[in-house]
Amino acid sequence: MGQLYIGAGGWDYFSIPNGDRLKAYSSVYDFVEVNSTYYQLPRPANVASWRKRVPPEFEFSVRCQKDVAELHQLESTPQTVRIMDSIEKICRRLRASILTILIPKALLRDKELVPKLNAFLSTLNLGRTRIAIEFRGGKPTEKTLKTLQDHDAAHSVDI
Numbered sequence: 001m002g003q004l005y006i007g008a009g010g011w012d013y014f015s016i017p018n019g020d021r022l023k024a025y026s027s028v029y030d031f032v033e034v035n036s037t038y039y040q041l042p043r044p045a046n047v048a049s050w051r052k053r054v055p056p057e058f059e060f061s062v063r064c065q066k067d068v069a070e071l072h073q074l075e076s077t078p079q080t081v082r083i084m085d086s087i088e089k090i091c092r093r094l095r096a097s098i099l100t101i102l103i104p105k106a107l108l109r110d111k112e113l114v115p116k117l118n119a120f121l122s123t124l125n126l127g128r129t130r131i132a133i134e135f136r137g138g139k140p141t142e143k144t145l146k147t148l149q150d151h152d153a154a155h156s157v158d159i
Contacts, residue, residue, distance in 0.1 A: 007031030007059075026054040031061070033100065034090075038063040041086050047093045061098035062091050062129075070104050074120040084124070091129040098132050100156055105137025114143050121151035132156035 008014075011025035011032055025032065034050075036042065050060070065083050072080045091099055107113060117133075124131060131153040133140075140148075140155065148155055 007033065009033045009035045009063075020053060022050060023053045026058050030057065031059040033061045033063060033098075034094070034096075035063045037087070037090060038066050038102070041065055041083070042090070044089070044093070047090050051094050060094040060096045061100060061132075062087065062094065062096045064099055064101040066102065069101060069107055073107055073110070074116045076119070076123065088124075088126055091126055096129050098154070099126060099129050100132045100134055103133060103135045103140075108135050108138045108140065114141075114147050117144065117147050118150075121147070121153055130154060134158055 007029040008025075009032075011022045014021050014025040014028075016024045022032075064087055068074065068080055068083055068087075074080075087099065090096070103113075103117075107116075110116070121131065131151070132155075133148055133153055134156040135144075145155060
């Protein structure tokens with residue numbers, strides 16, 4: 001059985017008076033999902049500081065910026081390429097174990113989801129970072145799950 005990590009979606013909820021929330025969080029938990037990357041890409045200096053403020057064995061996962069799936073629908077546009085390049089750098093700097101991509105309800109119902117997902121996953125090279133796909137507002141089809149399996153991507157569920 002693999003290692004089990006316990007953590008939350010962000011460390012800002014971990015409030016301590018006049019202290020470093022991430023450092024305090026990492027003294028209690030060994031894993032965190034960086035969910036702020038879903039809304040806005042952080043500056044490289046911020047990402048570097050996150051890695052420096054936690055123990056070496058601390059695990060990060062990163063949530064993919066929302067425009068990749070919501071606005072660009074996994075298609076290879078110049079904006080998607082730029083975003084994914086930034087996300088790849090964030091994952092490498094944090095030594096992130098997982099990059100989670102949220103698939104919105106509208107894209108989940110798109111008849112072209114499987115080819116789009118296949119093409120998108122074929123372009124990614126994230127080193128040790130594994131892709132997890134979270135489907136919002138419905139269940140993926142068997143074909144969609146097979147596409148994830150073909151690319152060694154995990155099916156993620158937010159309970």
